Amino acid sequence: MTKTILKAHELRVEFGGVTAVDKVTIEAHENELIGLIGPNGAGKTTLFNLLTGVYKPTSGDVFIDNHDQLSPINQLSPYKRAQLGIARTFQNIRLFKSRTVIENVLIAMTAANKSYPIQAILRTPKFYQNEAQNRQKAMSLLEIFGMTQVADELANTLPYGQQRRLEIVRALATTPKILFLDEPAAGMNPQETAELTDLIKQIQVQFKMTIVLIEHDMKLVMAVSERLYVLEYGKVLATGTPKDIQNNPAVIKAYLGEEG
């Protein structure tokens, strides 16, 4: 039995009478790649927002693995959850626009940073050492995504696909246990999508990370996911391996059927 990294129990949230997420119970295991699919407005992004703490649930609980124990994080703000190992990207890209690519990555390393403002003000050798180390680490992450060439470009001058990649690099820089990707391939062409698929697989293996992926591109999710959750009208409609899901009559009727 593999270790559970994150667990949500009967999560529910309402927005002015509309139940966007309705009693969702999910679990993510160590080093697992989970796909989260469902039609537009099913509540996928909202579920991410609940798990990462951006929204407070109306009811239900979220737990995360903390030193081999599942501890509740309902009361924790997003930044504390991030420090416990939750990282994410955003469906509507949220980069630090006025900063360069590498600065975007460096910013993500702030919480783990052991540098003190006083060292920075006095520009002690320790400060330069620290900065050099951080830059090196940021560059090596950018390297994985083939973005070292654009390290000093302003983030908002990058093409769309690269901005999405940068969001992933930035999330990785927080050295998370679990990574939530919200439609990382949106707006990419087939070739970029194929490259991204490989990269996501590569990160999972290389960093031994748990990844939860929202994606509308069925080929992509079915290819990479080990397990899937299907959401519809805020409820979990089905869960299982890609094969199970593809053969699940309820899913075919409610979701895949509608598509084609």
Next chain:
Amino acid sequence: MDKAHIKYTLSWATLALMIVILIVVMTMFDIIGPYGLTTIVLIGINLIAAIGLNLIIGMSGQFSLGHAGFMAIGAYATALIVTAVPTIFGFIMSLFVGAMLSGIVALIVGIPTLRLRGDYLAIATLGVSEIIRILIMNFKFTHGPAGIFAIPSFVNWPLVFGMAVLTIIVVVNLVRSPTGRAIIAVRDNEIAAESLGINTTKYKVIAFVLGAVLAALAGGLRASFIQSVSPQDFTFMQSITILIIVVLGGIGSISGTVVTAIALGILDVILQNFGSLRMVIYAVVLIVVMLFRPQGLFGRSEFSLKKMLFDSGGNHDKDHSKGA
């Protein structure tokens, strides 16, 4: 510290030294008289306050209209302490006490109010500033509406110049560090910053407190230089005076703040010749500058000696090769 940094630091130090020599030479030849030196001191004081406000508004993106209140705390701390202990030691201590007090007030005020957004924060900080002023106006030990006179003076232009340079170094070094990057990240996208484990309140408060400390420092220098303080010196208009320096220079640009503080100081001297039309002309200048440079003189960019002196090729590769 590598060679490039030493070169870079030295060139800034040379620039500062050249300005000092220029001022000394100009006083020797009577190009700058006592009135000119007064102007230089006042420019320096405004500069320190404005850099503090730029840290709050420009770097951390929090719209504060309460700078005058923090200047008042510094000014009254200096006025009271220096009157009681009229020595240079008393003066230094008074600056320190004023800065501490101001920082503590900013901390207490900042933690709850920095959750407020945009103009709501502006009005809350304006309120705090006015409350500070009204308290000062009603306390006995601050001598009420009349204020405090005959404060011993320990301020001269080299001191203010040194303090201004120090302020710039501290703020620029802080901004170009993990702390500064986090502050700017919170400004650029608060939700993203939080998702990366950045305690957004903490960084907003850091900027706010440091800004308040600099305001107090400016207030203390001013009290001892002008040798009097009164609650009327720290109304909403004082906050606006500093705000104008920051906005005209370009929000988030330290170089812009420096240049504008100097330019407005000189403009003020020129306008003295226009008597009662002075403020009317100033108003027109303000509107015209905004209409033609809505981003401020410098936008968000900085004047860079590095680019001018060392980056002949004009590419950015230098920075990241340093990391490798």
Next chain:
Amino acid sequence: MIIQQLINGMILGSVYALLALGYTMVYGIIKLINFAHGDIYMLGAYFGYFFLRVLHLNFFIALILSMAICAVLGMLIEFIAYRPLRHSPRIAVLISALGVSFFLENGMSYLFGSDKRSFPQAIETTQYHFGSLQISNIQIIIITTAIVLMILLNIIVKKTKMGRAMRAVSADEEAAILMGINVNRTISFTFAIGSALAAAGGMLIGLYYNNIDPLMGMTPGIKAFVAAVLGGIGIIPGAALGGWLIGILETMTQAVGLSNYKDAIVYAILIVILLLKPTGILGKNKREKV
């Protein structure tokens, strides 16, 4: 006694409310804290002074004329100093507004001197007594004028084509353009209405306090802005509510012998309310969609 203070507070609050309405409408439509708004109130009082002292007009005719002139001035200011900055950073417009404010204050001081002038007593004061309560005809005029103007404003905003356009532009400028609304004209109209209300406030205060000066708009300007924020900026009934609340708060603190602290108390209450309700009393908490 407490009722008497309440009445006095309502009178002062009516004037704050008239000013706050202009702040809130302008803010609602172009997100600008119009720092020059308090100075329009001052100009309104000065035009009133001119019509009453020099032309010896009837008070209400003078009021309407002053409102009309200030409406035009408001549009002019918007056209010259704000419109070119419509797509610039918000703070640039704010500084431009401060520039306009300095210009009006100092220009008036330059032309007419910075001393206080006594406002003509166009209407003779009569006091009415109801038991221990006392109220003057001037106070009745102030409060009725303010209420009539607010009702008129409400009709304009709710029932006329221009009013609907104002609401549409406030809600969503892009959509308003698509609907064929002339945004420039709508914004001009908003400034005209707001400035007319401010002018009325200025004249009423002149009549009440009997004196005017070029800086008379500064403090009430800030107070009215505070009132607008307190009620929920951008929300028209919020401005009226905020104005009255602040007026009443001020007179109440004075009544309990804390007049030296009256502004401090108003600000402290404002801060507490904002902390409890970050978008003002009637404001809606908009949650950012992530």
